[in-house]
Amino acid sequence: MNLAFGKIIDQKERAEIVGALDMFTSKTLSQKTLVPSIVINACDRLARSIGTEHIELLLSLGIPKKQGIQYLEEAKTMLNRDYLLFRLEKELGPSYMEENNFTTGDETLAVTEKLYPLGVLLHITAGNQYGLALYSVIEGLLTGNINIVKLSSDDDGLSGFALQELIHMEPLLADYIYLFDYPSTDTKAIGKLIDVSNAIIVWGGDRAVQAVRKMTSPLTQIIEWGHKISFAYATKPGMTKESLTGLAQNIVQTNQLLCSSCQGIYLDTESMDDIYDFCDYFLPILDDCRKNQRLELPMEIRAQNSIQIYTESLESIETPCKVFKGAHTSIVAYENNKLDISIMHGNCWVKRLPSHDIVKILQPNKNHLQTAALLCGDIERNHITNQLLKAGVVRITDGANMSKIYRGATHDGYYPLRKYMRVVSIERMI
């Protein structure tokens, strides 16, 4: 889908528009200003227009009904006026619309500081989240930016549909939204989009981020929302049945598909026997959680899991490991301490990591770290929390709440709206 000036365009029109994109964006930048209230009003109207009839649209995209209802509820919340106002205040500060006037310490300069949009944002979206392009563009609009989207190759059309509706609600937004579905191989066209942008917002894995870094000149800023890894850290006092059940619930409920899902568990030990004992103890808990969930995974996924678990056992000739296989889930106990993704879908790893090594072992993964579930005793909690934060972890929770979202939470440790604005300083002539 290609969208410009509020209209769906064909490939010929797209070529013409992209050819003159610098002219269109500079015209908008120089002649217009987008204030948050315009965007908030449009989003709120869009949120209120969402109804049960839209479930048909999601069903046509292959989204199961239950999940579809959840997405619509999420959209209603995330586009709602109160929520957007709350975000602006939390992320940019309560006086985000105000100018900050002051005189420098030595009174030689009187300045006005204020938040200002970056200008033009290029959103390179990934296909791993429904409506990602929509939410990314709304963040760009709230901060007054022009938004160009390079849709992912498997885009489902949901964002395009919603953004068209948004422009319908508020035609002033038409000059601030462009959607292009160039394939990732069309580096020439993507290069043009990069050239007109002040910043590129990249969603996706390491390879996507690396590819964008390679293509981008120092003139354009890159804002990366890459993939992350989350895990649990457990000490003996923290290994209660209750805390481990919470962790197991996160593993089976998210199927370990989210950045915040627990991929594996580090134990505060140097002994492999402790690891094996833990696996023996945790496996039935994990298995029970899956069983109680009463959700049978598709045959294709179960088959893939079996192949991967079996392959791990074959690979033990080079990467020593022991597979603990339950009726519905599995645990692989490794001798190494590398932070890695798991087989997923209820199959986690367990490794050794004495607390004095936390920073040394985890810090090399710096930008990949997200949530750590900490299962420990009260006395050690502060110390281990600090060690994990020093290593680069951005969120600490208990096992059950790893993927629990709360209003106004950061995105991987940052406020997106803050990243899409700059602070400008203007000298006041007195």
Add this chain to the structure above:
Amino acid sequence: MYNRTKLFLHKNVYSKNTDDIFFGAVRENIEWHISHCVKYARLLETQGFTLQKLKSYEDIYRLPPIPTLFLKKHELFSMPLQKIHMQSTTSGTSGTPVKVGFDKSAMLLGLNMLRKTFFYHKMISAVPTNYIVLGYEPSTHNHMGAVRTAYAATLLAPPLHREYALKDTGTEYVLNEEGVLNALITYSKKPFPVRINGFPAYLYFLVEKLKQEKIRLSLHPKSLIFLGGGWKKFAAQKVDKQTLYKMAEEQLGIAEQRFHEFFGVVEHNVPYCDCKNHHFHVPVYSRVLIRDIHSLEPLPYGKPGLLNLITPLLKSMPLTSILTDDIAVLHRGEECGCGISAPYFEVLGRAGLQGIKTCAAGAGSMLEELK
């Protein structure tokens, strides 16, 4: 390797009485690999397998299969590389391509197997033929097994002309939609049969294009369509066999009986050609086991599970027993009704994460192709 030679020179492609030779060939093959590939020997050992466990034909299932996933990350060779000829690679659609090398004797026996298989299925003809290859043009920079197979299929009848859907420019492949359409129209006016070989998805796109352009052709009655490979990244557009055959019959004038399908796995090397009822019967050169998707234990006829292919063809690599990503079901040969009594399998799907949306690190990104 006496039994292997005997097996691959067997006069009948679908004979029922080859279990003893097959078992002998597998045992010899495993003995060879254990003594020539240290990594494979260790691998079998960690799975608790020893040669002593292979006492009779019924024990073949005990041999730990090697998953194709394992081969994407590890190389296993039972011969020095300089003795290995011709390397085919997998497409790498789902990750790293796997290189497969052949020993000289396997190449010769393999060629004989191909000749016999195609002869049995009446694919060999002396009538000069024009070809449309719905796949890649062979190139020095492409060693994919699918390319070799598609090219080899153009030698089954003397080729007059070949037109490729993916043309090689020397450095990359470009889609040759117009060239294929023009060639097809030209071929339809000639007094020679036409053979269309390649991926089913490409045939679908071709007949769709013909439909859009309102072109209905009536190709020579001896023309033939020979399809192989999955729909892979075009899975969303997949149509069932019967629909595709019907569509192609309408636009090309080729009757359903003239459609053949081929199943092959680069890591396994035995070709499976469909019978007149479009079923893949298991030839004497291999055995097929279906394994339970959880326990990986063998399943009886009619139960779906993971496809495990066994053949003692290669001495170069220990690929005797391969666990594929395919989910399949095995049926008794008699259930088919085509006259071949060997069991046949049906591919139902593929293990994997297709359609799953994940944001965990390492998950496929949409920009992976960008360099």
